[in-house]
Amino acid sequence: MPHPGWAHFSFDGIGTSWEISTPSRLSGEHRRGLLATVERYDAAWSRFRADSLVADAARSPGRLELPAEAAALGDLYGTLYRLTEGAMTPLIGSSLEQLGYDARYTLRPSGRPLPAPRWEDVLDWQGAVLTNTVPVVIDVGAAGKGQLADLLSAQLRDGGYAEHFIDASGDLLNPGPEPVEVALEHPYDPTQAIGTIRFGAGALCASAANRRAWADGFHHVLDGTTGAPVRTVVASWVMAETAMVADALATALFFVDGPRLEKEFDFDWLTAYSDGHAEFSTGFEGALFS
Structure with a gap:
């Protein structure tokens, strides 16, 4: 554990496992408040729930008023949609469903890869609307x-817990300032590591083709312009100030190389390619095993 002796609060939310570590045990009221936030987020954004807000968009054209966090999310997606020339898009849901990653988790493709609709043709995202x-x-x-x-x-x-550490199924948020050292999971063998990294205040997020894989070589990182899984990159890691940016850029690295993204974002990164080589920023130098 990154902080031995701390108390840990574990739960499931938005389809994954979470652990929040704090120097002292969270009160029942704080735990209930955190779980309520998770539920509100899921109720707004989950494409796997028929009662979510975004589920309305899948049923018919219309206007959705989403929670305030939608504004920052839309701005980030808009930038990455532009930088990846449409490959990274919030409209990838239909492409995932086509390949079997649907609300029933059938994990059986129902046809050939389906490109996502072009954002500019079907969606207007202004702030939280x-x-x-x-x-x-x-x-x-x-x-x-x-x-x-x-x-x-x-x-x-x-709530008074300035010191804490969040592990969202391997995506990590450390408000700092004490550095934390973690292993970088091998993209082909989750029992092995390809290196380690120390990071202080900020987030470390990863994306890997093996995390959600099914059928004959399908995985969840799809190119929105083709609807097919990306084959050139197998894993990526990003350190950034916020977990939202780190999470998003870890996916963007499947479509655009790190130096291109560095022109518009302040972050450190590592990308592992399917041909066996890796590329990384100076913030990751010395972290990889030989």
């Missing part, structure tokens, strides 16, 4: 878990 001109399946999984970690961290600080 989304207007869709046709039914669309919105999926913000590339940044949503990170944003929820940031929201929970802010809630902990407001």
